[in-house]
Amino acid sequence: MGRFVSGLAISAAVLAAPLGAQSQADALADPDATAQGDVSITIYNGDRSLVQDVRQLSIPAGQSTVSFPDVSARIQPETLSFSADGTAIVEQNFDFDLLTPTKLMEKAIGQTITLIRTNPATGAETRERATVLSTAGGVVVKIGDRIEVLRDDGLPVRAIFDRVPSNLRARPTLSVTLDSTRSGARAAAIRYLTSGLGWTSDYVALFDEADNTVDMQGWVTLTNQTGTTFHDADLLLVAGDPTGGNGRGTRSRSMVTPGTEAADRESLGDFYLYPLEERTTVANAQTKQVSFLDVQGVPARRRYERRVGWLARDNQPVAVSSAISFNTSRSQGLGDALPAGTVRFYQRDSQGTPQFIGEARIGHTPMGSELFLRTGDAFDVYVQAEVEKREQIDSGEWRSTARYRVVTDDEVVQTIEQEREIKYYRTTMRYTFYNAKSVPVDVEFYQDGLYRGWWSRDYRVISEDVEGEQQNPSTRKWIVRVPAESERIVRVTYETKY
Numbered sequence: 001m002g003r004f005v006s007g008l009a010i011s012a013a014v015l016a017a018p019l020g021a022q023s024q025a026d027a028l029a030d031p032d033a034t035a036q037g038d039v040s041i042t043i044y045n046g047d048r049s050l051v052q053d054v055r056q057l058s059i060p061a062g063q064s065t066v067s068f069p070d071v072s073a074r075i076q077p078e079t080l081s082f083s084a085d086g087t088a089i090v091e092q093n094f095d096f097d098l099l100t101p102t103k104l105m106e107k108a109i110g111q112t113i114t115l116i117r118t119n120p121a122t123g124a125e126t127r128e129r130a131t132v133l134s135t136a137g138g139v140v141v142k143i144g145d146r147i148e149v150l151r152d153d154g155l156p157v158r159a160i161f162d163r164v165p166s167n168l169r170a171r172p173t174l175s176v177t178l179d180s181t182r183s184g185a186r187a188a189a190i191r192y193l194t195s196g197l198g199w200t201s202d203y204v205a206l207f208d209e210a211d212n213t214v215d216m217q218g219w220v221t222l223t224n225q226t227g228t229t230f231h232d233a234d235l236l237l238v239a240g241d242p243t244g245g246n247g248r249g250t251r252s253r254s255m256v257t258p259g260t261e262a263a264d265r266e267s268l269g270d271f272y273l274y275p276l277e278e279r280t281t282v283a284n285a286q287t288k289q290v291s292f293l294d295v296q297g298v299p300a301r302r303r304y305e306r307r308v309g310w311l312a313r314d315n316q317p318v319a320v321s322s323a324i325s326f327n328t329s330r331s332q333g334l335g336d337a338l339p340a341g342t343v344r345f346y347q348r349d350s351q352g353t354p355q356f357i358g359e360a361r362i363g364h365t366p367m368g369s370e371l372f373l374r375t376g377d378a379f380d381v382y383v384q385a386e387v388e389k390r391e392q393i394d395s396g397e398w399r400s401t402a403r404y405r406v407v408t409d410d411e412v413v414q415t416i417e418q419e420r421e422i423k424y425y426r427t428t429m430r431y432t433f434y435n436a437k438s439v440p441v442d443v444e445f446y447q448d449g450l451y452r453g454w455w456s457r458d459y460r461v462i463s464e465d466v467e468g469e470q471q472n473p474s475t476r477k478w479i480v481r482v483p484a485e486s487e488r489i490v491r492v493t494y495e496t497k498y
Contacts, residue, residue, distance in 0.1 A: 035069045039233040041197065041282075043222070044271075045340070049197035051075075051230070054189045059087060061183040066176050072194035073172040073227030082176055084188040091177040105139060107165040108132045115141070118156035172228055196226035197282070199237050201341035203293070206354060207300060207324055209347065214300040214326055216334065218293025218341075220274070222282055229283045237274040239339035239364055259368025261329055263337035272337050272364075298333045300326035304378055304441055308385040310449030310498075311427070317382035317434055320443055321374050322358070329368040338365040345375055380436035381482070383445065388430040388491065392423055426462075428493045435482040445478045445490075446471070452498055459496040466490050 037055035044050075057066060082089045115128050130141040130148075139150040150157065174190070199222050206215040220237060224230070266273045276290055306320040324345055328334045340363045346354040358375025365371065435441050450459055451474035461468070461476065468478045482488050 034229070034231045036231055039230050040236070041230060041233050042236045042238060043197050043199050044238045045199075047195045047198055049194055050191065051194055052189065052191045054187055056185060057084070057188045058185045059084065059178060059180045059183065059188070061180055063090060063177060063179050066178055066188070068174040068176065068190055069172070070228055071172050071174045071190070071192070072196060074194050074196040074225075075172070075174070076193045076195075077174075079193040080174070081191045082178075082188070083191075084178070084180075085186050086181040087186075087188070088179050089176055090179050093175045102135075104161060104164070105132065105159075106135050108161060109135060111162070113141075113162070114160040115143070115150075116158045116160065120156065194226055196224065198223050198225075201239075201292070201339045203338070203341055203343040205324075205343055205345045207302075207345050207347045207357070209302060212299060212301045213297045214324065214345075215296040216293065216298060216343075217291060218338070220276070220290045220292050222286075222288045222290065224282045224284050224286050224288075227284055229281065231281050232279045233282060234279050235276045235282070237276070237339075238268065239272045239274060239337070255372040256362060256365055257370040257372075259328060259366045259370070261366070261368030263367040264335070265337070272339070274339065293336060293338075295334050295336075298326050300324055303372065303444060304381050305372075305374075305444045305446070306383045307446040307448055308383075308431075310447075311387055311390075312385040312429075313387055314384045317384040317432070319377035319379070320381050320383055322376055322378045322381075323360075323372050323374045325370070325372045327368070327370050328365060335367065337367045338362060338369075340364045343373055345373075380434075381441055381443065382434040383443065384432045384434075386430045386432070387427060389426075389428040391426055393426050393495070395422070395424060422497060424495065424497060426493065426495050428491055431480075431490045431492070433480055433482045433488045433490065435484060435486055435488075438484050440481055440483050443480045443482060445480055447476050447492070448474060450474050450476060450494075450496075456497055459494060462493050462495055464490075464492040468492070 035055070037053055040052045042050040042052075051072060053068075053071070055068070059066065077092065080092060082092075109132050112129050112131050115130050117126050117128075118124070119126075128143050130143045132139065132141055133147070134140040141148055141150060176190075199220055202219045202221060204217045204219070208214070222235075263272060266275075274292055276292075280288065280290070282288060301324070303323045303325050304320045305323060306318065308314075326332065326334070328336065328338060340361075342359055342361050344359040345357050347357045349355050360373035360375060362371065362373070429447070431445060433443055433445075451457060451472075457473060464478070466478045466480055468476045471477050478490065478492075480488065480490055
């Protein structure tokens with residue numbers, strides 16, 4: 001309804017209170033007031049939370065209606081459960097229409113209100129009774145025999161409403177009709193699921209390259225978009241998504257080798273629980289951070305890596321990936337399962353000031369895992385992969401190098417009668433490593449794409465300048481030491497059927 005309606009109804013909400021909405025005004029007068037009791041909240045990944053609220057209520061015998069203000073505005077009413085001694089629930093209603101200028105005017109359609117106009121020159125006020133006809137696209141009113149559209153023309157105008165509609169609430173309110181076998185005060189508990197409460201974890205890691213250690217602090221970031229403030233709540237965070245998501249997150253090309261150690265914290269089914277030590281107030285539209293991990297001196301090291309496919313032909317050198325690697329095991333000093341989040345790395349410069357050097361995302365990570373977290377591309381370490389020589393060889397030469405076969409198992413799984421001649425190739429790859437650092441570096445280099453299926457499994461590595469290690473049928477790994485401010489060439493010769 002435009003800026004005019006918003007400005008108009010702000011005065012209306014205040015002026016209408018003496019005409020039958022004093023309780024609403026009282027609620028608005030103190031934004032920190034709450035009807036909540038003992039609140040416990042379990043927050044899951046995936047925008048879902050469980051709220052449990054125990055309040056002390058005076059419940060009469062027989063049927064009565066009890067209101068529960070200050071529930072989440074994004075409550076899922078169908079998930080509500082209520083419990084009180086000697087009491088059963090008959091009916092429930094959730095009043096989600098909050099007392100706002102727009103809602104107040106909409107509810108006044110067909111009713112009569114008072115318009116007060118102020119003469120900007122004299123300050124004199126004039127009052128007129130007007131019937132609200134419509135609020136679609138603007139406020140249309142009938143004043144006597146004329147129809148008028150209220151416009152935002154800069155003239156001071158206020159609206160006074162005779163009453164506040166009963167179904168407009170100052171705060172989200174749950175109304176429950178109860179049937180009690182007795183009267184008296186007792187504890188009444190409500191439990192419901194809601195969206196709008198979420199949490200994420202973030203990690204700040206200070207890397208010491210000289211000592212090869214990392215100090216890590218973990219932060220939980222809480223967000224509340226429920227429309228309600230939860231006061232002095234007992235919070236429990238669950239690392240896992242019960243709605244069906246896997247919670248693994250995007251690993252940003254980083255690698256995690258899952259661990260096999262059980263963390264020293266409570267688990268619930270397949271989820272780990274992260275309780276906050278102290279109660280806290282989570283205000284609506286607020287972001288709050290709480291520390292949950294603080295460890296120092298975890299062994300870590302910088303690593304450089306490059307992977308290439310079969311017959312890679314780099315037109316120019318390619319920067320290697322820079323990564324920091326550490327283990328989350330108890331023996332390595334970290335000793336905890338890590339919920340999914342972003343790890344941001346810092347390193348001190350020559351003045352001792354921590355500087356940001358990169359970040360990587362991890363999924364839910366069990367304790368004892370080996371993390372290889374890529375932080376970006378190296379500035380001064382490069383590799384260029386090229387096909388130096390490739391030729392076709394005859395079957396006799398192929399058989400003469402049988403002692404170099406890479407065998408995955410000894411079982412013959414299939415016999416094929418060839419209807420065409422098999423071609424064999426000898427390929428020499430040249431890998432050139434460049435290091436502009438003032439210290440030597442070790443580059444972990446991987447040749448991928450060596451396995452093309454059962455017919456290609458009998459490939460051979462007949463020579464290599466650096467002894468490699470077969471990671472799997474498709475990948476071979478070399479650790480190449482590159483001297484400071486130097487380049488190094490490594491050649492590897494393969495014999496293949498492709």
